[in-house]
Amino acid sequence: MYEDNHTSFVGILFVEIKIQEDLVYDKHTGELIGFCDLDSIGNEILNLENLVGNCQKSQVAKFMLVIMVRGVNSNLKFPLAGFATNSITADFLYPIIWKAVSLVECVATLKVLFCKYDGASANRRFFQLHKIDNSDEPVYFTINPHDNSRNLYFISDVPHLIKTARNCFSISFSHKNTRGL
Secondary structure, eight states: OOSSGGGGEEEEEEEEEEOOTTEEEOTTTOOEEEEOOOOHHHHHHHHHHHHHOOSOOOOOOOEEEEEEEEESSSOOEEEEEEEEESOOOHHHHHHHHHHHHHIIIIISOOEEEEEEEOSOHHHHHHHHTTOSSSOSSOOOEEEOTTOTTSEEEEEEOHHHHHHHHHHHHHHHHHSTTSSOO
């Protein structure tokens, strides 16, 4: 895809973000139209449907898992996939991320060096699924199945780490020393 070998190195970034409720999008263009605000009659009809209907309704997604590809030595950046979720677990994340790595490596012929994530518990658990033995050592890489000569590194998102540390100190010192940091 790229003439220079060094420009074909990329990273996969993934994060689960909260979706704003009651937003309306045009399904053809993806353009944000506005908020869904029913008048009082529309709200009453929805309430009546909920009271009368005994059928199980599917739950509306509250989060979006976004997977992006970023170039290491190039300006390449694009969203690879997005999945509507209610809360993803490491068991569901595992095949999704490895499918993304496979697509980027085999179809786009790029070389994935790392996966970058925020500190969500599902993401941390995802990396623990890559332990080879029962050691207490942290997992920070795995062998890339598409090229055994390259490791695939797991990197935590530094801005999220700083924000988490800030929030922990803030909670500890300003709210009656609840955490005692």
